[in-house]
Amino acid sequence: MRAAFASRFDDANPLAALTVGEQPEPTHPADDWVTVQVRASSLNHHDLWSLRGVGLRAEQLPMILGCDAVGVDPDGNEVVVYPVIPTPGDPRGVSILSEHFPGTLAERVAVPRSNLLALPAGLAAADAACLPTAWLTAWRMLTTRGRVDEADAVLVQGAGGGVATAAVALAVAMGKRVYATSRDAAKRARIAELGATAVEPGARLPERVDVVIETVGAATFDHSLKSAAPMARIVVSGATSGHEPKVNLRRVFAMQLEILGTSMGTPVELAALLAFCAERGVRPVVDTVVPFSEVADAFARLHSGDVFGKVVVDHTA
Numbered sequence: 001m002r003a004a005f006a007s008r009f010d011d012a013n014p015l016a017a018l019t020v021g022e023q024p025e026p027t028h029p030a031d032d033w034v035t036v037q038v039r040a041s042s043l044n045h046h047d048l049w050s051l052r053g054v055g056l057r058a059e060q061l062p063m064i065l066g067c068d069a070v071g072v073d074p075d076g077n078e079v080v081v082y083p084v085i086p087t088p089g090d091p092r093g094v095s096i097l098s099e100h101f102p103g104t105l106a107e108r109v110a111v112p113r114s115n116l117l118a119l120p121a122g123l124a125a126a127d128a129a130c131l132p133t134a135w136l137t138a139w140r141m142l143t144t145r146g147r148v149d150e151a152d153a154v155l156v157q158g159a160g161g162g163v164a165t166a167a168v169a170l171a172v173a174m175g176k177r178v179y180a181t182s183r184d185a186a187k188r189a190r191i192a193e194l195g196a197t198a199v200e201p202g203a204r205l206p207e208r209v210d211v212v213i214e215t216v217g218a219a220t221f222d223h224s225l226k227s228a229a230p231m232a233r234i235v236v237s238g239a240t241s242g243h244e245p246k247v248n249l250r251r252v253f254a255m256q257l258e259i260l261g262t263s264m265g266t267p268v269e270l271a272a273l274l275a276f277c278a279e280r281g282v283r284p285v286v287d288t289v290v291p292f293s294e295v296a297d298a299f300a301r302l303h304s305g306d307v308f309g310k311v312v313v314d315h316t317a
């Protein structure tokens with residue numbers, strides 16, 4: 001079957017490590033696994049990390065990339081794939097599709113049957129394919145970890161990204177005052193259209209916020225600390241610009257800040273997110289939809305950083 005996979009690692013030029021070509025059909029590591037015919041998937045920064053060799057070992061190559069999928073199960077049901085798989089050998093106890101088990105950027109993907117959720121009526125496959133990784137991460141950052149129901153104001157850093165646009169759209173839909181930073185003036189204009197107050201990175205906000213959504217890391221972390229109100233939660237799920245920022249501990253204890261790590265979300269949280277989007281009419285921010293034949297161009301677009309929202313791959317085209 002056709003697939004997009006890491007054939008080697010290249011830290012300096014991850015696009016050179018990507019191959020689009022034939023890979024073997026999925027196998028089932030256990031009896032409760034099923035094969036899903038993929039209809040739509042979306043790219044994540046995670047796929048670029050994989051091509052750089054972050055989280056993968058050379059002996060795991062070739063590895064089919066992709067964490068997100070919407071497709072059809074063996075009984076003909078339209079399903080959303082929850083991408084977190086129990087993985088006893090992994091220190092986390094779990095892994096995300098494309099880390100230990102082949103990913104979703106293929107004609108077919110195998111997962112445990114319990115990882116399938118029904119595609120809600122009214123939600124298009126291309127939209128739902130944005131939800132299981134970036135949007136689920138943003139949902140858990142805001143709700144379970146950030147306790148956004150106790151918050152009035154939220155700051156989202158690096159707001160052009162997949163997780164970040166999700167956090168902006170969800171926090172606005174939840175009725176919060178949302179501030180968002182982006183390095184790019186055009187992206188700031190689009191963030192404003194989503195209902196947030198867009199500012200340049202590092203800008204002083206009109207108020208301190210109760211929840212900060214951090215995926216950028218070193219480049220923005222000091223601003224996250226300075227923007228946080230007393231007792232605020234700074235929720236971290238990524239570190240695109242570097243994972244070793246300087247942290248002013250005086251500010252952490254004096255302002256009684258919580259710095260919380262988080263990764264992905266639970267199946268219950270994904271079901272809640274799907275229901276929220278279906279019932280509230282919230283739809284993912286989609287940068288582009290490309291046919292599978294142009295998946296390499298889609299990776300280049302993500303790598304350029306010139307995206308606003310999610311890059312979706314249509315596997316039916």
Ligand SMILES: NC(=O)c1ccc[n+]([C@@H]2O[C@H](COP(=O)([O-])OP(=O)(O)OC[C@H]3O[C@@H](n4cnc5c(N)ncnc54)[C@H](OP(=O)(O)O)[C@@H]3O)[C@@H](O)[C@H]2O)c1
Pocket residue numbers: 043044045046049133134137157158159160161162163164181182183184187201215216219220237238239240241262263264302305307309
């Ligand atoms: N832990 C998890 O479960 C989980 C799940 C999903 C993602 N993540 C992580 O979260 C991060 C974002 O993922 P994504 O898929 O949303 O990525 P993405 O769509 O590629 O977005 C990355 C965004 O980060 C900002 N950025 C990058 N470099 C920056 C810099 N030097 N200074 C300021 N801003 C910078 C950019 O925003 P502007 O251009 O607007 O400034 C960019 O749009 C990645 O590191 C990813 O690995 C983690």
